[in-house]
Amino acid sequence: MAIDIDGPEPLYEQIAGVIAARIDDGSYQPRRRIPAEAALCEEFEVSRPTVRSAIQLLNQRGLTRTVHGKGTYVAGDVNGLRA
Amino acid sequence: MAIDIDGPEPLYEQIAGVIAARIDDGSYQPRRRIPAEAALCEEFEVSRPTVRSAIQLLNQRGLTRTVHGKGTYVAGDVNGLRA
DNA sequence: CTTAATTTGTACGTATGTATT
């Protein structure tokens, strides 16, 4: 799954999609931390605000949870209702 | 209600609070447009990203609704469930 | 229909503050 800089879908949505897919397929496991914002910036070659927008989407959708000073964690359940 | 640049509460939260208060007291009426982002930037003397963060909060809370190319509108109901 | 003006959307880069380890 690559990022299409020219496509109609915003970068932050595409990135959120890639991360969501990794959660789905187990690359990023429940209750574990996903890579730091800086690392995601490097991987996707985008700015930090763009990575943060992607993470914000994931948090809103309940797939992840961000903790100040620690990191962003994959939600710890299958139903998206509990930690 | 003034903005406290030094207080612990983020600017965007303070601004969202001021706008919410204006919705409450009727200064901004249901289904009517609130001032454009640029106007709010001038009034509160903050950057556009900060104003947008404030509006995003209001949208998330259901107090307003933003339409691309048009503006941000006060929710048209009392229950926050319909437009 | 084309153009311009207004307004919101996306994205960049940067600086500084705060929380955790």
Add this chain to the structure above:
DNA sequence: GAATACATACGTACAAATTAA
């Protein structure tokens, strides 16, 4: 105190939707 990581905020540029001329 230092290193790591997220939070807030600035300024800027250009794209896209809406409306009016």
